Amino acid sequence: MAFVETEETPxxxxxxxxxxxxxxxxxxxxxxxxxxAAVRTRSALVDTPGVAEPFxxxxxxxxxxxxxxxADQHASPDAVSTVLEALGAQPFEHTQIQHVPTxxxxxxxSELALLRDGVDxxxxxxxxxxxxxxxxxFNEIWTIAQRGIAVMLITSYPISGHxxxxxxxxxxxxxxxxxxxxxxxxxxxLHDPQE
Numbered sequence: 776m777a778f779v780e781t782e783e784t785p786x787x788x789x790x791x792x793x794x795x796x797x798x799x800x801x802x803x804x805x806x807x808x809x810x811x812a813a814v815r816t817r818s819a820l821v822d823t824p825g826v827a828e829p830f831x832x833x834x835x836x837x838x839x840x841x842x843x844x845x846a847d848q849h850a851s852p853d854a855v856s857t858v859l860e861a862l863g864a865q866p867f868e869h870t871q872i873q874h875v876p877t878x879x880x881x882x883x884x885s886e887l888a889l890l891r892d893g894v895d896x897x898x899x900x901x902x903x904x905x906x907x908x909x910x911x912x913f914n915e916i917w918t919i920a921q922r923g924i925a926v927m928l929i930t931s932y933p934i935s936g937h938x939x940x941x942x943x944x945x946x947x948x949x950x951x952x953x954x955x956x957x958x959x960x961x962x963x964x965l966h967d968p969q970e
Contacts, residue, residue: 776928785929786824789900792927793818805896818896819888822881824904831873835864835883838872842887862886877907882915889924896925903932 779788790796794803794814805814820827829838839858843850859865862883867875875883881902888897897919902912909932920926 776930778930778932780931785901785931786826789820789823789898789927789929790826792929793820793896793898795820814896817893818898819891819894821884821888821897821899822902823898823900827900829872829884832871834869834871835859835875836868838883839887842890846887846890847892848890858887876911877902877905878911878915880905881912885915885919885926889919895923896927898927898929900929901931902928903930 777788777792779785787796791798791803794811797811802809803811803814805817822828833841836855836859839855840850843854843858848854856865856868859868862879864875864879864883867879872880881899885897885899888894899916902916903909916926916928
C-alpha cells in the first residue's frame with residue numbers, strides 16, 4: 776500500500792509502480808531484480824484515472840466485452856454473461872459503471888485485468904474516490920492478494936492507520952459475493968487453475 780496526497784500524485788505513483796514511468800529516486804524491483812520491462816509485462820493498472828479507468832457511462836456488459844477482447848478471449852454475449860455470473864454482478868449488467876458500488880467495480884476491473892496473458896501484478900488506484908465503505912473495497916483487494924496475486928494499492932486514504940492495514944480483512948468481514956477463482960478460457964467457461 777502507498778498513501779499519497781494531491782490530485783495527480785496517485786496516477787504518477789501508479790504509473791511508476793507498474794513500470795510505465797521512471798521515478799527520480801528509488802528503484803523498482805521485481806523478485807529482487809530491477810527490471811521495469813518485466814514489471815510492465817506482468818502488471819495491469821486498475822481504475823487509474825485518465826489512464827485505465829472505464830468511461831463512466833459504459834455498462835458492465837460493455838466493459839466486460841471490451842476487456843475480454845483486450846485479453847484475447849471469446850467475447851460473445853454468453854461469455855459476458857458467464858463473467859457477470861461468476862463475479863456476482865448480474866443485477867448490474869446494464870448499469871453504467873459510474874453507478875456500480877465501489878467494491879463490485881474493483882472486483883470486476885481487477886478480475887478482468889487478470890484475464891490478460893501473463894498478468895499477476897495489479898496496481899489499484901484510489902478506489903476511495905468512488906465512495907462506499909472502505910472495508911468493502913479493501914476486502915476485495917485483500918481477497919485477490921490472498922490468491923497469490925501481487926496487489927499494490929495506491930490510495931489517498933490514510934489506510935496505514937486503518938484496522939484492516941494490520942490484520943486480514945477476511946477476518947473482519949466476509950467477501951461481498953463470490954469471486955472468480957479461475958480464469959476464462961477461450962470458450963467462455965470458467966475453469967479452476969488447479970484442475
